[in-house]
Amino acid sequence: MPRSPITQTNHIEVTLKRNSEYGQLHMPEEGVSALMPNAGEALDCYLSIAQAIAGPTDYELVLENFANRLRALIAHDHLDIVLLHPAGMQICYEARMHTSWSHTQSPARPTEESPIRDVLRGDTPYILTDDAWTDPRFHFEGSDSKPLFDANLHSRIVVPLRVQGALIGSLAISSHKTDFYNEELVVLAQGAADLISAYLFALERGKEAKESAVAELEATGREQALRLGALRLTEGMERERQRLGMDLHDQTLADLARIRRRMSRIDGGSVAAQKEINALQDELDHCLDEVRGIVEAMKPGVLQMFGFSEAVEAHLQRCQKHMRREIKMRVQDQTDGQMDTLQDTVRTAMFRIVQEAVNNALKHTACDCIDVRISQDGPNMFVRVDDNGTGISEADLQSKSGISNIKTRADLISATVRFERLADPKGTRVEISVPQTAGQAAGEPLAL
Ligand SMILES: Nc1ncnc2c1ncn2[C@@H]1O[C@H](COP(=O)(O)OP(=O)(O)OP(=O)(O)O)[C@@H](O)[C@H]1O
Ligand SMILES: [Mg+2]
Known part of the structure; x- marks a missing residue:
C-alpha cells in the first residue's frame, strides 16, 4: 500500500x-x-x-x-x-x-x-x-x-x-x-x-x-584526416597530370608534328587524292592544336616557374588567342605575390578554380571583359574573377560539372567560394577565399 x-x-x-x-x-x-x-x-x-x-x-x-x-x-x-x-x-x-x-x-x-x-x-x-x-x-x-x-x-x-x-x-x-x-x-x-x-x-x-566533447574532437579529427588524405590524393593527381602533360608534349605532340611534316611532302598525284590529303592535313592541324591546348593546361609550366598571378595572366592570354571576339582581360595582384606563400597544393587548387571560372565566363557568356583581382585581408587570401556577361543563375550552381569541381577543390583546401550574379554592370563574380595557412596540419607543412 x-x-x-x-x-x-x-x-x-x-x-x-x-x-x-x-x-x-x-x-x-x-x-x-x-x-x-x-x-x-x-x-x-x-x-x-x-x-x-x-x-x-x-x-x-x-x-x-x-x-x-x-x-x-x-x-x-x-x-x-x-x-x-x-x-x-x-x-x-x-x-x-x-x-x-x-x-x-x-x-x-x-x-x-x-x-x-x-x-x-x-x-x-x-x-x-x-x-x-x-x-x-x-x-x-x-x-x-x-x-x-x-x-x-x-x-x-x-x-x-x-x-x-x-x-x-x-x-x-x-x-x-x-x-x-x-x-x-x-x-x-x-x-x-x-x-x-x-x-x-x-x-x-x-x-x-x-x-x-570526445565525439566532437574525433569528428573534427576525422574531418581533418579526410581533408589531408584528399589533399594528398589531389596532389598525387596533379603530379600525374603534369607528368602526362610532359609525356604528351615530348612524345605524342612531337610524333604528330613529324607526321604532319611528312604529309606535307606527299604528292597526291590525282586532284582527288590531293584533296583528300589536304583534308587529312587540316584534321591533323586541328588535332595538333587540341593536344597543344591540353599540354598547356597540364604541364607544370608557368605556375611553378613564375607564380600564381603570372600563371593566371598566361591562362588569360592563351584563352584570348583562341577567341574570335575581342576580350579585355586583366590580372591585378594587390598582395605583392602573397599567393605564392601558400602551400603548393593549395596554390595549385586555387589556380585550377580560377582557370574554370575564366573558362566558364568565356564559354557561357557573351562577355567582353574579365577581371581577376588578388587581395588579402588579415590571414585570408582572396581571388575574385569578374565578368560582364549574362550572369549566373541559382540553378546553374547545382551543376555537377565544372562548378561542382570548383566547390570540391575549395572544400579540400578549406577555402570558401561564393558565386554572385552582378546587377550593375551585369555579370558574374566568383570569389574564393582561403586561409594563408591552409593545408598545414598542426602548424606543419604537408608531407608531399
Ligand atoms: N560566368 C558565368 N556566367 C554565366 N553563366 C555561367 C557562368 N559560369 C557558369 N555558368 C552557367 O553554369 C552552368 C554550369 O557550369 P559548369 O562549369 O558547372 O558546367 P559547364 O561549364 O557547362 O561544363 P564543364 O565545366 O564540364 O565544361 C553553365 O552551363 C552555365 O550555364
Ligand atoms: Mg565549366
Whole structure:
C-alpha cells in the first residue's frame, strides 16, 4: 500500500527526532528487525556518505563507498541504483552482490521489465516490502525478478532518486531477512537517496559532456584526416597530370608534328587524292592544336616557374588567342605575390578554380571583359574573377560539372567560394577565399 510521499528534508528531521531514543548503532542480530539510529547518528552517517561519494567519478566506486557508509544507517545485504535513460530504458549498478541486473551484464534494459517499475514510472512514492519473493508488486508478466531469488533478497526498500523534482532513477536496499525494514527506515533511505541523486546527476551530466566533447574532437579529427588524405590524393593527381602533360608534349605532340611534316611532302598525284590529303592535313592541324591546348593546361609550366598571378595572366592570354571576339582581360595582384606563400597544393587548387571560372565566363557568356583581382585581408587570401556577361543563375550552381569541381577543390583546401550574379554592370563574380595557412596540419607543412 503506497504511503504519503517522503521527499521533504523537514519530514526526515521530524522522524529522526522521534527516533532519537534508539541509542547507539550496531548490526542487528539474526531474526531481529533493522535497528533505528538516533538523529545524531543519522546526521553523522549522511555527512560521511557525502564525504565518501564526493571524489570518485566511477559509478561502481561511488556506489561501493555509498553502500559502506549507508550500512551504519540501514543494514543491508544488497544495494542497487537504477538510472533512467531516454526511450524507456534504464541501467542498474549494484553493490555488495552482483546479479544479472548489473550494467556489466546488460548495459540497458526496458524500464517496463523492471520489478520496481512502479517507482521508476513515478506511480508510487516508494516500495516497502517484508518479502519481495511473495510480494505481487515485484512479479508480473515479463518482470525481471529472477535476481531476487538468485541473490536471496527478501526485505526491500525502494525509493526514487529525484533531481529538482524530476525522477532520474531509484535506490533499492535489500536484506536476506524477511520483515526487516519499516517505515522509519524508508525515511532515512529517502534522505540518503536525495544525497546521492544530486551527485549522480552531476556525474552523469559530466560524463555526457565529456563524451560529446570526445565525439566532437574525433569528428573534427576525422574531418581533418579526410581533408589531408584528399589533399594528398589531389596532389598525387596533379603530379600525374603534369607528368602526362610532359609525356604528351615530348612524345605524342612531337610524333604528330613529324607526321604532319611528312604529309606535307606527299604528292597526291590525282586532284582527288590531293584533296583528300589536304583534308587529312587540316584534321591533323586541328588535332595538333587540341593536344597543344591540353599540354598547356597540364604541364607544370608557368605556375611553378613564375607564380600564381603570372600563371593566371598566361591562362588569360592563351584563352584570348583562341577567341574570335575581342576580350579585355586583366590580372591585378594587390598582395605583392602573397599567393605564392601558400602551400603548393593549395596554390595549385586555387589556380585550377580560377582557370574554370575564366573558362566558364568565356564559354557561357557573351562577355567582353574579365577581371581577376588578388587581395588579402588579415590571414585570408582572396581571388575574385569578374565578368560582364549574362550572369549566373541559382540553378546553374547545382551543376555537377565544372562548378561542382570548383566547390570540391575549395572544400579540400578549406577555402570558401561564393558565386554572385552582378546587377550593375551585369555579370558574374566568383570569389574564393582561403586561409594563408591552409593545408598545414598542426602548424606543419604537408608531407608531399
Ligand atoms: N560566368 C558565368 N556566367 C554565366 N553563366 C555561367 C557562368 N559560369 C557558369 N555558368 C552557367 O553554369 C552552368 C554550369 O557550369 P559548369 O562549369 O558547372 O558546367 P559547364 O561549364 O557547362 O561544363 P564543364 O565545366 O564540364 O565544361 C553553365 O552551363 C552555365 O550555364
Ligand atoms: Mg565549366
